[in-house]
Amino acid sequence: MSEKKVLVTGLAGKIGGIIRSNLSNKYSLSGLDLKKVEGFQTTIGNLSCLDEILPAFEGIDTVVHLAADPNHQGGWETNLDNNIVGTRNVYEAARISGVKRIIFASSNHAIGFYPLKDNPYKQIYDGDFQAIRHPVNPLTTDLIRPDGYYGVSKAFGESLGSYFHDEYGISVICMRIGWVMEPD
Known part of the structure; x- marks a missing residue:
């Protein structure tokens, strides 16, 4: 049996780095990010453009969706483009490509x-x-009970996951991540 193919959005970020160092020997990891991640197949793309990111999902078993504007005090526009439209596009690209599971990185700010x-x-x-x-x-x-637009965007991602599970049968796991300090 071949290794499961896992696409990590935000592979270049802090949590993406933790995944790279701890899971790359167990899974075939690839990334979707705004910049190349050395040593990993990386699709460069902006999550707000579905057509731009869709090729990254071809042949993928599981998507770990980490990519977002991480500023929990960010305004509406950045959260709309990066965290709401981007998250919808990740779910939609996964659906179109036949991905079986999405792991969504939510936040304690969804209940902050x-x-x-x-x-x-x-x-x-x-x-x-x-x-x-x-x-x-x-x-x-x-x-x-979000504590700002960032929390609203994460609550949206959780709700969207519920919808994609119920409507399309995709397995969705939402993890509310709190504080991440290196090394974690």
Whole structure:
């Protein structure tokens, strides 16, 4: 059996680098990015242009979608082009190409207002441990509560994944990534 072919959008980024160093011996990795990644087949393309990125998906088993504007305080325009239109194009290119699974890199910012607005999580976030009343109810992460346009874009990606699973049968895994520090 041949190695599974995995396309990583954002292969040149921080998390892409972690994937390169930890998974390249287990999978046949390729990249879709704005710049070439040495040692890996890389398609150079802007996610906001479906026709530009579509060739990268040919023959791919799994897509790991990391590429995005990572600025969690970014404005509407950058999130619309890079994170919303780009994510839609990744899902659509995967569907057209017959990709079986998409792993979407979401963010804690999709639910970011929970710890900023609601006690006891706000009290924990602020370090006000004396004010916490017990028992503490577990934090539900089922409902989105974005803390900015970046969080909105990640919540959109999760919802789009649900749609592509239900409508087209593509396996979609959404991972809410928090803080990534090297080496992780």
